Amino acid sequence: MRSEAPARGGEAAAIPPAWSRSALRWLWLGPVLLTMLVPFAWMLAVSLAPVSGGSFARALSAGLTLEHYRALFLVAPIGTYLANSALVAAAVVGLNVATAAMVGYVLGRRRVPGEKFWTLGIVATLMLPKQVLMVPLYLVMSRLHLIDTYGALILPFAVDAFSIFLVRQYVIGLPHELEEAARVDGASDWAIFRDIMLPLMKPVLAVVAIQSFLANWNSFLYPLIFVDSDRLRTLPVGLALLSQTEHSVDWGFLMAGSTLASLPVLAVFAAFQRQILSGVLAGAEK
């Protein structure tokens, strides 16, 4: 967002906007922003407060403690959940980037017969509400003996229609000259893909990686139904189930877990906000 063309950003692009006009906007956007962020401030405050009282004032008056974070690791297998989430996210992101690069390139360059048909299939998958398939997907996974394995958390999400679509759109916009020159020089299809196209696709593959990390790190329904044993649970599922045990009103404990689950995505967002917003925009343009 930060580096978008100033010419389209509004009339005040060349001259810095007047403080008075900015102040007016701050006056009414400020409270809205505060409303958006106060719940997160409460989460953090309660997670660090020694007493589980629930209110801001009580939370902040008694000093800070990491006791709740310690409890997460001592009382609950949060370390396992965290490791599972990280492992699954790494595998899904890696596979997503690899398959989106391959399939997106083929479709973007129309290098297969029936390219229209394949693209249509991908758009259809995009439109299909995922939750609708929960029962048959569960049955497929159980037939493949994948229920309660890492495979169930990774394989169905290894190829993502949205990622492929993003890469396809990007590849369509890339110039053909480099490929043609390489082909004249006798380079093989595979060499062209690996040595010429992959480096060119880096920006869109970064968007794919970030998007699929966020989606996977936060995913809930399928990890909930595909896994029964505690040692394979991912963080959102583990946290949701912990909140329905004797910890149900232990707000310090639950908010410490919530903070822990949010830190990676917030860090990724802070580092890559431009790519994340551009990923959303690319979705809107389809």
Place this chain on the structure above:
Amino acid sequence: MTSWTLLSPWAISFALFGLFPFVFSLAASFSDYSPIHSGHTRWVGLSNYGRALTDPAFWGALGNTAFFVLGTIPFTTALALLLALAVQPAFRGRTLFRVGFFVPSVVSIVVLSLVFKGLYAPDGPLNAVLRALGLRTPAWLLDPATALPAIMAMDVWSASGYYMVIFLAGLEAIPRDLYDAARLEGATGWDCLTSITLPLLRPTLLFVLVVNTVRSLQIFAEVFVMTRGGPLHRTTTVVYYLYEEAFYRFNLGYACAVAYLLFLLTLVLAEVQLRLVGKPAEAAR
């Protein structure tokens, strides 16, 4: 040769995890399949669909989902559009607002739900504020009358920033010289909004409506974390009902029929929105 190799991951994944389950669940929806008596599955024709359409629990879930969709989408859309219009022109600190409004969209729904469950607790911070102001303090998620609206309020809060970014994309795509020309003709800011911005934003509006409707019809994690469908089934959405039928009562055949009904409803609503708000050709671009 290489091309087919490169295409194959998608073909395999689509066949195994997309097309096959989709077709298989249609077949299963005409059976009484359940892991409890998996050897004795019978074809039952349309009776799963008949059961759903005569089951008050299904209609209750459908009613809750409809209430959710109708009660959130106008507010989310209006707020998202308003915020997009507010943060589009240049001003100091614009990036802070654009990024800040989007933060709830990157955080897990489980986390958001837990935080709001804490905020909504009867002796929680929200009620502390209300009490200080001398207002009534409902039990929010524990009260059948306020539980669903409380979840809906969280949804409007968390989704607006996401759709704001989509509206921003639509706004940036409107050619600036249209505004310059209108200004020369003496048009006011309001004229520009109603006769340039809003008409040209129609494809974006359509996209936002369809995407948000499809998403809202599938609300699940919020309900699982905050209320487990209660109190008195007043927050049981269609997908939560589907989940309970499939994984608590093991009526898998019946659950497949419910899923297909939800799928049909999604298609019908998307089609209605296409007809009402815009031409499909515009939206496809």
